[in-house]
Amino acid sequence: MPELQTGADGFLLDGAPFRILSGALHYFRVHPDQWTDRLRKARAMGLNTVDTYIPWNLHERRRGTVEWDGGIDLPRFLDLAAAEGLHVLLRPGPYICAEWEGGGLPSWLLAEPGIRLRTTDPRYLAAVDAYFGRLLPRLAPYLSTRGGPVIAVQVENEYGAYGDDAAYIDHLVDLLRRHGVDVPLFTCDQPGDLARGSVPGVLATANFGSGAERNLALLRARQPEGPLMVTEFWNGWFDRWGGVHTTRSAAEAAAELDTTLAAGASVSLYMFHGGTNFGFTSGANDKHTYRPTVTSYDYDAPLDEAGDPTAKYTAFREVIARHAPVPDLPAPAPSKKLNVLDVRLPRSVSLLAAADLLGTAVDAERPRTMEELGQDFGFVLCTTELPAAGPVELDVEGVADRAQVFVDGQPVGVLERESHHRALAFVSPAPGARLDLLVENQGRVNYGPGIHDRKGILGEVRLNGRRARGWTSRPIALAGLDLPFRPTDVPPVGPTFHRGTVALEEAADTYLDLTGWTKGNAWVNGFHLGRYWSRGPQRRLYVPGPVLRAGDNEIVVLELHATARRSVDLRDTADLGPTEE
Structure with missing residues (x-):
């Protein structure tokens, strides 16, 4: 694969001028059987690159063992990206933010009293060093210098918004280089944090969603030479429980993207396709009040949660076409969706009664x-x-x-x-x-x-x-649900698992509608869809088509309080809740 270099005012790919046109696509938020579809749609929109974080807390859930199976098979994702002709920006953290549980840092770090995360605390650095020592050798063959798709690697993530421990960032740079990462390195920060987050010898890039001219000028003032790069062009936003569904005008976002590209900058859309915080993986914010994030990571992105093109897909493609070649392909069609109403869940078991099994x-x-x-x-x-x-x-x-x-x-x-x-x-x-x-x-x-x-x-x-x-x-932990379900006319009081089956003629995407339920979690064929909560804004959970099958399909709902109905619906449209007027 071609190798990326940084010139005085732009990127070079094997010596020729090159602009990175990228979009964030997190493999861990998309069912692995849908990776190819999402990557192909990125290429069709005119992108030449995708970027992804690496969540430490999924790959090393237990200290000392790095896992790569199923939905976190990053090497497979990188192979598929290369097969679609896409370069990759790799963002291994160790901290990633991403509205992801703990910012991607594994919870076992917090078993150490007084540990100081994202610093030169020896306990933290020892864990980072060991993790990177297992992670990076596995990914080394995917660097572009060795024929792979990875053209650049990020150091930490928006560190300037957190701290100013330059020795910590220097340690990570040395660690990456010691493990053979010989492609360009970069940091990313919001414009006001560039001085604290950037380090000499590493390309500084900016994150923003508006004010492109002003923010690119701040980046250039901080870094007089080198490519202008927007690592996170925020084209949407995330939602929290109890809030509204956040959206952004396609026309407004496209105008800011046009300004960014007209200035000669490279860009990565955050997000191109957000996907879903399956299971228990959504994070939270706490600025004096704790605010948990919803299950959907739709992000009002060019591809919605089910991978269907939105108005932003068309608008961004038109903008990109003014600045770079775009494949002559028709706009992708939405996927087929299922609509099955009143799926009964007649079997139940109390969580408290079954606690010793869990x-x-x-x-x-x-x-x-x-x-x-x-x-x-x-x-x-x-x-x-x-x-x-x-x-x-x-x-x-x-x-x-x-x-x-x-x-x-x-x-x-x-x-x-x-x-x-x-x-x-x-x-x-x-x-x-x-x-x-x-x-x-x-x-x-x-x-x-x-x-x-x-x-x-x-x-x-x-x-x-x-x-x-x-x-x-x-x-x-609810890692498995081998429970003694029994038919019940009246479910137990308190937290209760409810189980039922639905017969389908074929598998396709759908949305689990839990209208009448209060708060809890849902699984389909053992796949943990995530959390639901009647306070909204999200009202339906996305069910990826590959989770379903022709024939009988099991649905399990853990209701923590009470439900007004013992049934659920499979709907053919999303419902992410009301938006701000």
């Missing part, structure tokens, strides 16, 4: 955090006994992120980090009554100092002012 309890004087239990995603069930009958005031010092409280299996209240809750009152029916706190990790913070985001019960628990002692803490 995780092994650990005894301790206080509730254990998820990190102490070696757990990354899901829930933790903390249990103790109430000492006496009568009124109880429960005071929990730190809830991360949402605790449902039960007495002898009956719900008595909810404590939410987002609402700054920490106390509630109830009545204990008898001495020795069981107190359960089912604590949900709603997504570790992915931006700012809040990335040190431990989950579970983080402080003291007091009952009528006295410290509660003698707890069991049970990790509920």
Whole structure:
């Protein structure tokens, strides 16, 4: 493959002038059977490159073992990109932000008390060094200097918005070079953070979505020579639970893109195709109030969550055609969608009753955090006994992120980090009554100092002012759902798994509509679609066609509260909620 060089005022590819026209496409947010489709559509829009982060917390979920299977088979993704004639910008972090759980940093780092992430803390650097030592040799054959599609590699991610530890960035540069990364390196920062985030000898690039002329001038002032590059051209945005669905005008975004390209800059669209935060992978923000991100990562991008072209696809293609050759191909057609209504889920099992099948309890004087239990995603069930009958005031010092409280299996209240809750009152029916706190990790913070985001019960628990002692803490990771489902006319009270099947003549994309349900998670044929919540804005979960099959298909819903119906619908359109007027 051709090799990229940086000239005085632009990029060169094997010595010839070259402009990077890229789009972000995260392999880990797209079903692997759909990678080729999305890559082909990137090429058809006029892109010559795609960029992707690498989520450390998926590739090394357990310290010391780097995984590449299935939906995180990055080498396969790189092979497919090369087969479509696309170059790749690789963004390995170790921190990636991306509205992704913990910014991609593995939760096991937080099992170390006092660790300082994204610094030269020796404990953090030792973990980074070991991870890169396993990751980079596997990816070395994909560098363009060795015939692969990867033409450049990013160092960290928007570090200027976080810190100013130049020694940390220098360490990462040396680490990449020591492991044979001999393609150009680059940093990316918002224009106001360029001074803190860039380092000598590494190309500085900017991230923005508007004010192209002003922001490119700031980049040029910071870096008088070298290519102008916008690593993240923000053409949309992400959504949070309880907010609205964020959109951006295609015409406005296309005009800013045109200005950027007219200035001679290279660009990568963030996002070209956002995809989905499947499972428990969506992150959160915390600027004094915790705000978890929704399951969809549609991002109002040129390709929507199902990979169908939007108005931005056509508008951006027209802009790109003014500045570079675009393949003479028709616009991609939307994929076929399924519409099947009233799929019954008649079999149920209580989560609390089946808890011993979902995780092994650990005894301790206080509730254990998820990190102490070696757990990354899901829930933790903390249990103790109430000492006496009568009124109880429960005071929990730190809830991360949402605790449902039960007495002898009956719900008595909810404590939410987002609402700054920490106390509630109830009545204990008898001495020795069981107190359960089912604590949900709603997504570790992915931006700012809040990335040190431990989950579970983080402080003291007091009952009528006295410290509660003698707890069991049970990790509920929900990695497998081999549960004793039974037909039920009336489902159990509290968190309940519901199961049903739907017979299909063929597989195709669809959206799981959970109207009438409250809050929880959903699986189709064992594939974890993600979280749902009636507070919105998102109202339907995307179901990739490859997850389904002709014949019977299993649907499992974990409802944490209650449902007004025992059925779901498969719909042929998305519903990401209302937008701002």
